Amino acid sequence: MSDNHRRYRxxxxxxxxxxxxxxxxxxxxxxxxxxxxxxxxxxSRSTNYPKIASKVPDRRKLxxxxxxxxxxxxxxxxxxxxxxxxxxxxxxxxxxxxxLVLIMDGSDVGRxxxxxxxxxxxxxxxxxxxxxxxSGEKGHFSQEKHMALVLEVQKLVPAEADVIFxxxxxxxxxxxQAKLTEFGWKYVCRTASNxxxxxxxxxxxxxxLLQPGMCLEIPNVTFTRQRYGPILAVAWWRExxxxxxxxxxxxxxxxxxxxxxxxxxxxxxxxxxxKSRGFNLHxxxxxxxxxxxxxxxxxxxxxxxxxxxGLWSFQQGLHTIVHRTDRCDLSLFQLGLRVLEHxxxxxxxxxxxxxxFSHAYPHFVR
Numbered sequence: 001m002s003d004n005h006r007r008y009r010x011x012x013x014x015x016x017x018x019x020x021x022x023x024x025x026x027x028x029x030x031x032x033x034x035x036x037x038x039x040x041x042x043x044s045r046s047t048n049y050p051k052i053a054s055k056v057p058d059r060r061k062l063x064x065x066x067x068x069x070x071x072x073x074x075x076x077x078x079x080x081x082x083x084x085x086x087x088x089x090x091x092x093x094x095x096x097x098x099x100l101v102l103i104m105d106g107s108d109v110g111r112x113x114x115x116x117x118x119x120x121x122x123x124x125x126x127x128x129x130x131x132x133x134x135s136g137e138k139g140h141f142s143q144e145k146h147m148a149l150v151l152e153v154q155k156l157v158p159a160e161a162d163v164i165f166x167x168x169x170x171x172x173x174x175x176x177q178a179k180l181t182e183f184g185w186k187y188v189c190r191t192a193s194n195x196x197x198x199x200x201x202x203x204x205x206x207x208x209l210l211q212p213g214m215c216l217e218i219p220n221v222t223f224t225r226q227r228y229g230p231i232l233a234v235a236w237w238r239e240x241x242x243x244x245x246x247x248x249x250x251x252x253x254x255x256x257x258x259x260x261x262x263x264x265x266x267x268x269x270x271x272x273x274x275k276s277r278g279f280n281l282h283x284x285x286x287x288x289x290x291x292x293x294x295x296x297x298x299x300x301x302x303x304x305x306x307x308x309x310g311l312w313s314f315q316q317g318l319h320t321i322v323h324r325t326d327r328c329d330l331s332l333f334q335l336g337l338r339v340l341e342h343x344x345x346x347x348x349x350x351x352x353x354x355x356x357f358s359h360a361y362p363h364f365v366r
Contacts, residue, residue, distance in 0.1 A: 008039040014352035037298035047284040076294035107271035111287035133289040143173035174228035217254035310336030
């Protein structure tokens, strides 16, 4: 059996087992196409249809396979604005024994389109939960878009979970802050140096004359001329950085704000792995937002599987075979890709999971 056959069959079996009942008819056909896309994306390291098709076992001609993928993706419903990760609720449930750190991020995808992604932090990676895609150059999404995505993902979060939301400067809207607080979530968001604060009189972060190495807290202020608050504002200039950052939060302590936002610096986002270091999502050649958003379902499932495979390799001790024994210089994503090649080369059973991130591994893994 070829590598392409083994990879595809392992993925299809895993997908089938995630459903309560085995899909039949049209549902089974859709499952087959999704399994083919995931397998081809991983095998080709690309989201380009012809490259995907070249790594999928199918007796049809390559052109016919490409048309099949195109039909599947083109069925994307234009009115479906937000796409949620299949099995995202199970993923969050598996991770909810610890604080769930949710990260909002945006990046360009396809041709002249940008994606807004909400992910959950896991050991320095951002695992995708939900997203939306719009036409346009890389830039800001409206606050309404931010809130719409957060509202959909919030429905999947276990009620008892502790949640912390992290966002860069684009995600500091007062309506979004109010909604996060309403959910009972804590948040830390970066904001601009000229953001208006009010504490008896208006002022901005720029007036603080911050110096490298300084960290100042401004408690119980309101934010912008809408006077949202009270919030905690923090001006922080790390000595290793060229300029300060300005943070707003509903937390109580400056140290707590800095502790959590510091994790944002170290997070490798979904987009960083999906582009030049992974599946080249930005080179899919698609320009329709709904179609890109649907293609991202397969790309996200492929990403979760490969990260989980890297994690699984530590439990099995395979990381010492495909990489160093004294330390790990590879991310879980890159390690997973290398482990998959090893399993294929030596005809070893290929485990596939999209939600199981419970395996233990050494502290040095990235």
